[in-house]
Amino acid sequence: MNRRQFISLAGLGLTPLPQLLRAAVSEDRLMRPIPSTGERIPAIGMGTWVTFNIGNDPVARAQLRDVLRAFFAHGGGMIDSSPMYGSAEAVLGQLLPQFGGETPGLFTATKVWTSGDGPSDIENSRRLWRVDGFDLLQVHNLLAWERHIETLFEMKERGELRYVGITTSHGRRHRDMLRVMRDWPLDFVQATYNVLDREVEREMLPLAAERGIAFIANRPYRRGSLINFVQRHPLPAWAADIDCPHWPAFLLKFIVSHPAVTCAIPATSQVEHMHENMSAMVGRMPDADTRERMAAHVAAL
Amino acid sequence: MQDWASYALSDFLMFSPASYYRRYELANADLWPGQLLLAAAAITLLWALRRPGPRSGQWAALLLAAVWAMVAGLFLHRHYAQINLAADGFALVFLLQALLLLACGLSPTWRQRVLAARPVSTRHPGMLLFVYALLVHPLFGLLADRPWQGVELFGIAPDATALATLGILLTGSLAANWPLLIVPLTWCAISALTYLAMGHVHGIAPLVLAIAALVATLFRNPTRADNATR
């Protein structure tokens, strides 16, 4: 962290935590272009499922404010949420304004999740986040997607929205996803991708590359069970060759080094974990052979 | 590792265990010093079980109605609904139970049945469940390393309230009280599922104990047991 960054953090009225002193925006962190516009975004974003659903708890809010502070200090970009995540959007709306505009690169992404009135639900999300508009709106789990996707493209045309996407997870409904990707000029798709859940490599990622659609990898740690599992084993010595000092970097570098992946969105409630996750954007990345070796190694654990 | 292409129970859990347990701390802090009133209510109920008077059943039903309404408002609606989209639905079910209890307290034909008309033996399964809910259940959180500020108390925490209520109802006439057993038993099942989704298997204890007390009451020989203790 340089002096200017330190002062700007201190200017937020927040005591700089000792571990924050390790945080610094790395100029050569991995950025990925959104194919439809060429805009570059950081390859590691963050999710908010479970971790940001803490309601009116002031203690947990203070902790999440530190998590966000670490996220921005490392040059994080995309924050992904959904009206389905309980209080997560409201918690973001409480915390983000506390940074007083010091959220460089913030890329807001949420979802429409309803079989009811899309536009009024989107408006509700916007009020909860306390933003003027969203960078990305996605149809959550393809729910009533035929109706919502028209709404989203209309919003984009009117200039109220920058990007349109759809999501799924757990490997579900990939056939339908592929069909929507072929039929609509989507900017983003989001699906589960990690070192063990590699189904998207067969068709979805190649199609995303071919059609110029950005890809967001969700559940990079299988909601924690994958990271907890691998952490019971020692990190292989050769992980040092791709600058992975710990398992989080190992798992995330596997994801973001796939040429068709735009970003991964691990969720965390811990500042220390945020530091680890964001570190996966820097240093050497695995090539195709090393990626196979990584996958084989974890599969054999 | 196992194949992944399907949801697990835990995938439906939208909050972390830590966030769930914090609800108890927040609700306790909100109510303080109202816990003293709840303790007085618990002692009154215990007294009514051991020394029932002609109107004890009525008062017990009214007290329990107030307690269920309180759990619905404070814990379920005000705190739990912040992190669980289903919690307001649970609150409505708790209000329904409060209304049923209120009806028992006000109805001239039902009032005596909530409690037994005779003093209840300290070995009655219902009595044991009641005492467990008041005194032992709150300690379990402490064993699991949760802070004492989050103890699950009768009148605040739904599990403790459901168990204490079941305990009281089991001491009365089951033939008359059975409609009042449905909501507390259903809650114990919902709570057990929640704990299983959190991966905390010990959380099925309330459901197991509730069923055990019910079965023990059904198979109890009242004459022999009462003679043995009085």
Ligand SMILES: NC(=O)c1ccc[n+]([C@@H]2O[C@H](COP(=O)([O-])OP(=O)(O)OC[C@H]3O[C@@H](n4cnc5c(N)ncnc54)[C@H](OP(=O)(O)O)[C@@H]3O)[C@@H](O)[C@H]2O)c1
């Ligand atoms: N259908 C959809 O649209 C859909 C579905 C699923 C997910 N998503 C999105 O994708 C995001 C990510 O998926 P997810 O939240 O399900 O799971 P995930 O990111 O794979 O895992 C999150 C878990 O990993 C733990 N963790 C994070 N960083 C860690 C680290 N460095 N070391 C150890 N543990 C760590 C977190 O615990 P701690 O809090 O203790 O760090 C948390 O429990 C979601 O938040 C959501 O935004 C979208």
